[in-house]
Amino acid sequence: MIREITILPGYDKNGAAESFSSITLKAGETTSIVGPTGSGKTAFITDIELLAQKDTTTRRQVLINGDIPKDPYRYNPSIRPIAMITQNTKCFADLSTEEFLEVHARARKIKNSKAVITETIDLANTFTGEKITNISKVTVLSGGQTRALLIADALLIGAAPIILLDEIENAGIFKQEIINIIQKTSKMVLFVTHDPVIALLTKKRIIMENGAVKKVIFQNETETQAAENLLELDKRVGILREKLRAGYELTDDSFRVKFA
Amino acid sequence: MKLVVIAGPPSAGKTALTKQIVKNFKDKMKIAYLKIDVVKAYEDQELAKDYNILTKKIYSGDLCPDHAGVMVLGDVLEWAEKNKVDLLIIESAGLCLRCSPYVNQGLGIVVLSSISGIHAPEKMGAMVSLSDIAIVTKIDLVSQAEREVLIQKIKDVHPQIILMETNALQGTSLTYLYSLIENSQDIDRNNLFLKGNPPLGTCTICIGKKDIGWKNHFGVIKKLDGQITEYLYRGE
Structure with a gap:
């Protein structure tokens, strides 16, 4: 039974030690990993996926329920409690x-x-x-x-009880459906994302920079509200996208978008 | 002296893996490296330059590379022992997949790329089924589900194999491999045997005759619809 995983710090791209002492993620929790391209987002979730033991480029260490994971978990991906997309x-x-x-x-x-x-x-x-x-x-x-x-x-x-999703917004799939399903589960879900809707919907945001974790932010109330609004907007954009994909021309006034 | 034999198809990541092993052990052990190839190989110069270890290479030329490997293995062991080497790494050319270069001592490692195709483990025959360890490389290029599918296919061929995945360029997740190498038994040169049966490889084609058709050849040759008993062919 996986209650939590703990990530212990490694080093950034210049070899400087990361500043956090440890990051713990719990079952049922959603987390997003954000930061510019090349900042180390994918490396962060890959460390989790491989249950890194200071033997990846970042030199981070990952613990399950506070302990070092047993060897078979590490070397057999089909019994590893992690699914990564x-x-x-x-x-x-x-x-x-x-x-x-x-x-x-x-x-x-x-x-x-x-x-x-x-x-x-x-x-x-x-x-x-x-x-x-x-x-x-x-x-x-x-x-x-x-x-x-x-x-x-x-x-x-x-x-798997832990699901790692790397930029699902890029794939031309129905993001909404996936978020709905994942939010209903008791799984631990991490999103690497550039999408503000996904970032604001998660309980925690890990900010990456130069290969290192810069800070961890917890979702505040304003953000929960903002996420709801953005979700509505995103749905409308989604409808628009499907119409354009299907070859429609926009004539309906409701799609008259005001940017000012 | 410990012995590691690395096999696998071209471009699977054998040399990238070798470099990680050398990097890990170079301060603890005296390492020697042999590269067997057919036409061209640079790995020996690269490893000698980058890690300052003993290296040698052999071009098999007209001879089958695994055949060449078998023949020179004795000389290489002697050379390595004379130089008081602690760890001898032999990298095979890995071409025709009929044979495997593994011996009954030390570790036999097959290197397979994640993108080598789902039927590769079956097609590679003895190179997979007689190995001790399989290292799956280039895991950053495919999805996790596909990696699991490939690993299942390897296990179908060799259920007891020790499997590991790595991004060999970065050397991720190889600590277990290092501990297996470190804990492997020293070899006894007088009791070293090939694990698999090599073909004789002494037909007229093997020695470089370029003619086409039955009348120009003799030796151990198989006909398209031939019976087993017709293998020993004496020419027309």
């Missing part, structure tokens, strides 16, 4: 979606995987506008389809 939108495995999920379910020691495979494809299809079928080869899925599938896979087959 990278920015990667390409699969190289020459397998159909069904075969891919079947092997992954086997890696995760799921017996009678038929039902969960169907569920995973169905869930992925709620995240993306382009339908994924069980016979679609994973190598030819679009970027959005791949990510939708991998997120659904992380939730249902990986079923």
Whole structure:
């Protein structure tokens, strides 16, 4: 049972020690990692994913429930309690979606995987506008389809208590649906993001700079309110996006956007 | 002396992994390195220059590289022992996948790239199934789910294999490998054997005859629809 993970400081890109003493993330908590490109956001979640023991470039150390994780956890990703969705939108495995999920379910020691495979494809299809079928080869899925599938896979087959999401806003998938589902779970979720909506919706924000954690900010009340407003705005932008994608011209007055 | 044999297809990350191992052990042990390749290899010069270790290379030329490796292994062991080496690293060319260069002592490591394709573990045969450790590289290029799928495929071929993943350029998560190397037994040169059976490799093609067709060759040659008993071919 994973109650919390602790990240102990490493070094920034110039070799200077990070200034925090430790960062603890708890089950059911959402956190965003923000900062400019190259500031070390992906490296931060990769440390968590690999359960770093001062043996990654950042030299950070990650503890589970306050202890050093046991070796098998570290070296076997299929028993690691972590699912990470990278920015990667390409699969190289020459397998159909069904075969891919079947092997992954086997890696995760799921017996009678038929039902969960169907569920995973169905869930992925709620995240993306382009339908994924069980016979679609994973190598030819679009970027959005791949990510939708991998997120659904992380939730249902990986079923990990810790989920790491690297810039899900980039993939042309329905962000809203994913946030809804993830917020309902008791999982520990980390978002690497440039999206203010996602950043404001999380309980904690970790600010990165030059490869190091600069500070940790807790969501305040104004931000909770701002997030609600932004979410509304984001929905409208979303509708607009889908209309444009579908080839509509905007004639409706409600879409007359005022920027002043 | 400890022995590490590293195999894997070209561009899988064998040399990147070797560099991490050398970097980790160079202050604790005297290291020697042999690179076996067919046409061109620079790794020996690079390692000698960057880490100041003993290196050697051999070009197999017309001979199959694994065959060449078997033949020179004895000389290399002698050379390394004479130089009082603590850790000998042998990097194979890793080409035809018929053989594996591993021996019954020390550690046999197969290096596989995350993007080498899902059927690679099966196609690589003995190079995977006779190894002790598999190191999956370039893990930053694919999703976690796909890495797990590839690892499952490796385990299907070799259920007892010790698996590790790394970004070999950065050398992430290799502490376990280092401890396995550190705790591996010193080899006994008089009881060293190949784990797998190599082919004889003494046919007319192996020695560099360029003619095409049956009438120009003899030796151990397989016909397209030939029976096993027809292997020993004596020319037409």
